[in-house]
Amino acid sequence: MKLLKKLAPMFLLLFLATNTWAQREIKIEGHDNLRFTVDTIKASPGEQLKITLKTVSNIDDKSMMAHNWVLLKKGTDGMNFITKGLQHEDNDFIDPALKGQVIAHTKMLSDGETDSIVFKVPEEKGTYEYVCTFRAHYQAGMKGHLIVE
Template identity: 45%
Template sequence: MKTTKYGVMLLASVLAFGAVTMNTAEAKLPAKAVVSDVKQAKTIVIKGSDAMQFDLKEIKVKAGQKVKLTLTHSGKLAKAAMGHNWVLLKPGTDVAAFGSKAAAARETEYIPASEKASILAHTKLVGGGESDTVEFTAPAKGTYTYICSFPGHYALMKGTFIVE
């Protein structure tokens, strides 16, 4: 019986050591995952519709991560009537003022030259069935706003870009 008692204690010790070792290894994994997340490009597909809506209201990425964002116009209307773009704005940008200036910038696909300093990234203007891809590095941690700058769209077509 003493052998069985010691055998059980030994087995319990081995299992406890294994659990501690496994927990230590698991504790290291999230740190590696964060590093690899930043190294890997984040691919995002966002759709804009004829109903003036983005299908994503929130996008999350890691600071410094490469981002490959594709905007697809899922509707049928031409870009002259219902064009969409995706514009990531710097914090503190007055969205209404930006939208007002964008409405007057038809010749530059509603990206106002006077406001380039307020833009972190943007796609081209696309019409029904078209898409465009932009690649950029995620900015510093924080919360950013993205919009469609086609005249009047920014009121409905906007979302939050969260950098962790």
């Protein structure tokens, strides 16, 4: 029992270190060409991912050009999600009624801004779409896929 009490702090540190260092970071940029620099991410079920998004743009006005990264639940209709979000500019073009279809998302970012999010990859294998919700970006091709295998 004394040995267990002495080892408990070491086990706690090991547990915390494992959970902190176990995440894999994916760096993505959003550009004026309305594409993510990474359009496919492969991950394992339950893996911890850190997505870091940076907007690189020649347009300084956030109301004219900005990007975010939104991972949708499997089976979500991306076009419907985007269309319903158009009325919610104050919420980064995400319809609050559809927040249950979002696994993770960054903030809406203008030129030079960066945001990171950490999330657990879904356990269910398959393909999950990620999108930029800014006006017309999805329709122009600013989307990608998280493939859980």
